[in-house]
Structure formats: structure tokens, C-alpha cells
Amino acid sequence: MTEADGTMYLDATGLTCPLPVLRLQKALRKLGAGACLCLHATDPMSEIDVPHFVDEHGHVLVDMQTKTGAGPGGMTVFEFVIRKS
Numbered sequence: 785m786t787e788a789d790g791t792m793y794l795d796a797t798g799l800t801c802p803l804p805v806l807r808l809q810k811a812l813r814k815l816g817a818g819a820c821l822c823l824h825a826t827d828p829m830s831e832i833d834v835p836h837f838v839d840e841h842g843h844v845l846v847d848m849q850t851k852t853g854a855g856p857g858g859m860t861v862f863e864f865v866i867r868k869s
Contacts, residue, residue, distance in 0.1 A: 801829040842869045
């Protein structure tokens with residue numbers, strides 16, 4: 785889903801490793817350079833995997849937040865804002 789400001793939102797809640805990163809990679813392919821994507825994930829490994837993927841592929845991790853209890857069933861949600869290089 786893309787918002788009016790051009791930011792794409794990707795919901796990877798409930799998915800486990802490696803699916804959040806694979807979905808992120810696929811979504812970034814559709815975006816032009818400089819576009820932003822906001823990813824929500826509940827897999828604890830995404831806290832490590834997403835920043836590593838972003839760094840390895842030359843993108844920019846603009847923001848990362850941990851939202852305790854914000855996910856389904858009170859799960860922690862990891863929110864990442866990524867700018868495509």
C-alpha cells in the first residue's frame with residue numbers, strides 16, 4: 785500500500801525469517817531511487833536481519849522503532865523506515 789506522501793507500507797507481521805526480508809527486497813525492486821518504505825514485522829530476528837540487509841544493499845535505514853504490545857495478540861512490532869538508494 786502506498787500513502788499520499790509516496791511512502792510504501794509493507795506489513796510483514798506474523799511472518800518469520802527469512803520472509804520479512806524477502807518481502808522487503810521484492811517491494812524495494814518496485815520503487816525508484818529515493819523512495820521510502822515503512823516495514824512492520826513481528827519476527828524478533830528482523831531487528832537484526834533488516835538493518836543488515838539495508839546496509840549490505842546500500843539503502844538507508846532512516847528510522848527503526850520497537851513498539852511493545854502493538855501487534856496482533858500483544859506481539860512486539862518492529863517498524864523500519866528505509867530509503868531506497
